[in-house]
Amino acid sequence: MKRSLKKITELLYILVQKELKVRYKSSFFGYLWALANPFAFAFVYYFAFKMVMRVQMPNYSVFLLTGMFPWLWFTNSLVHATGCYRNNASLVKRVNLPRSVLPMSSIAYEMIHFCLTLPVLATFILATGGNVHVSWMWQVPLMILLQAVILYPYALILALGNVFVHDIEHLVGIGLSLLFFLTPIVYPISLVPESFSAYMSINPLASLISTWRGILLNGQLNTALFLHCMIFGAIGISLARWMFVRMAPKLGELL
Numbered sequence: 001m002k003r004s005l006k007k008i009t010e011l012l013y014i015l016v017q018k019e020l021k022v023r024y025k026s027s028f029f030g031y032l033w034a035l036a037n038p039f040a041f042a043f044v045y046y047f048a049f050k051m052v053m054r055v056q057m058p059n060y061s062v063f064l065l066t067g068m069f070p071w072l073w074f075t076n077s078l079v080h081a082t083g084c085y086r087n088n089a090s091l092v093k094r095v096n097l098p099r100s101v102l103p104m105s106s107i108a109y110e111m112i113h114f115c116l117t118l119p120v121l122a123t124f125i126l127a128t129g130g131n132v133h134v135s136w137m138w139q140v141p142l143m144i145l146l147q148a149v150i151l152y153p154y155a156l157i158l159a160l161g162n163v164f165v166h167d168i169e170h171l172v173g174i175g176l177s178l179l180f181f182l183t184p185i186v187y188p189i190s191l192v193p194e195s196f197s198a199y200m201s202i203n204p205l206a207s208l209i210s211t212w213r214g215i216l217l218n219g220q221l222n223t224a225l226f227l228h229c230m231i232f233g234a235i236g237i238s239l240a241r242w243m244f245v246r247m248a249p250k251l252g253e254l255l
Helices: 001-022 028-050 061-082 089-094 101-127 135-165 168-181 194-202 206-217 223-254
Strands: none
Touching: 001 101, 028 061, 028 101, 028 223, 061 135, 061 168, 061 206, 089 223, 101 135, 101 206, 135 206, 135 223, 168 194, 194 206, 206 223
């Protein structure tokens, strides 16, 4: 058990290190590019909603960033993981490795980018008159663990499904783009009409983003929303385990 866990940890480290080196090799700004994408998105939506549509909300930029950073970790992980088996076909077919590690490496890779944004976000909050709460010390690591646990089974499901149906990698991007506007990221949940409030109450991603905001803005962990996210993760784990047992032995033949 210990040898197996050590092997998985070492393999995960090697895969993530390889991805980081490939992405930032010969790059002048290096890891600063990890911040460029979320800030660019935040700027565009800030301009559209605050400057053009004139959303009346104090510190809207901070509100936007606290939803944008976790969301980009979530979406980038799923997009990256969906093609991990097909993009590493030779590795899957020729090397005796735990095949469940490849989607995990995609999540860890994007998690590093997310963690790099946290000091910047904390500085931004302080600069706009907000507070960095002491409770972040245990709440933020707990939420990172929760989001990773939620992401992994769904990343594994999409990666497995994409081997059998190649259209999935195209559908994932479209689906996440639609889901972006169905989740309270660029708008507060209080603006959602009552006719859609039932949807928001069952949308696990709305709970995830709202939990992050409660922690980052107020230093408060909403237990009910946290449990809702845990249930979503537990459902994903059960489904991913069922699919992996049946599909993993066929990966080498199909790739």
